[in-house]
Amino acid sequence: MAKVTGYSYLPQPFQDPKTGIVGEIYRPMIAIRISKDHGQISRYFDALIDSGSDRNLFPIQFAIGAGINFKKLKQRRIYGIGKGYIDAYPAKINIWLGTKEYQTEADFSPQQMMPLLGRDGFLSLFKSVKFDETGQFVYIEE
Amino acid sequence: MKANILLKYENKWVALNSNRNKVLHAANTIDQLNKVLTKTKEKDVILHYVMPFNGNISPLGSQNG
Numbered sequence: 175m176a177k178v179t180g181y182s183y184l185p186q187p188f189q190d191p192k193t194g195i196v197g198e199i200y201r202p203m204i205a206i207r208i209s210k211d212h213g214q215i216s217r218y219f220d221a222l223i224d225s226g227s228d229r230n231l232f233p234i235q236f237a238i239g240a241g242i243n244f245k246k247l248k249q250r251r252i253y254g255i256g257k258g259y260i261d262a263y264p265a266k267i268n269i270w271l272g273t274k275e276y277q278t279e280a281d282f283s284p285q286q287m288m289p290l291l292g293r294d295g296f297l298s299l300f301k302s303v304k305f306d307e308t309g310q311f312v313y314i315e316e
Numbered sequence: 317m318k319a320n321i322l323l324k325y326e327n328k329w330v331a332l333n334s335n336r337n338k339v340l341h342a343a344n345t346i347d348q349l350n351k352v353l354t355k356t357k358e359k360d361v362i363l364h365y366v367m368p369f370n371g372n373i374s375p376l377g378s379q380n381g
């Protein structure tokens with residue numbers, strides 16, 4: 175039987191560009207942990223579920239913490255909005271959602287601050303992922 | 317969790333308690349924050365990056381370089 179888990183969006187401070195007033199914005203973020211093979215599991219960290227990202231993208235410090243030697247990995251170029259790009263290192267990792275472990279891949283970059291959970295490597299792990307913008311919940315169906 | 321607990325920590329990494337109602341520690345980088353947490357031996361925390369307040373997050377696409 176399918177299991178659906180709902181995660182409340184998390185609020186962060188946000189400055190209204192029109193008024194300059196700092197209020198809040200709710201983003202679909204969830205706490206995950208990562209590990210490499212059978213190595214130590216990281217601390218929990220909040221990652222943004224980003225359906226616009228092709229792949230998972232994390233700060234490179236998480237790779238170092240998980241014992242991944244990124245210097246041996248082939249660089250990948252990540253493009254976003256505009257003409258810019260960042261360099262990242264793809265690696266096989268485990269993502270932990272609660273106590274459940276998923277074998278997957280992520281890119282790690284020294285230029286990335288916000289951990290992003292993308293389609294290939296996170297959303298692809300589940301039967302469905304639904305964003306409820308009105309209720310500000312994300313529902314993950316396993 | 318309430319956003320106002322993060323107001324002092326723009327563009328920093330913070331360690332939240334498991335109930336997400338208190339910032340336990342903050343640092344400019346993940347490495348600095350991890351060092352503090354290793355010293356204090358706190359395990360039941362959630363690391364959280366506080367985005368710059370005046371910015372939106374934009375989607376990224378990727379391809380092999």
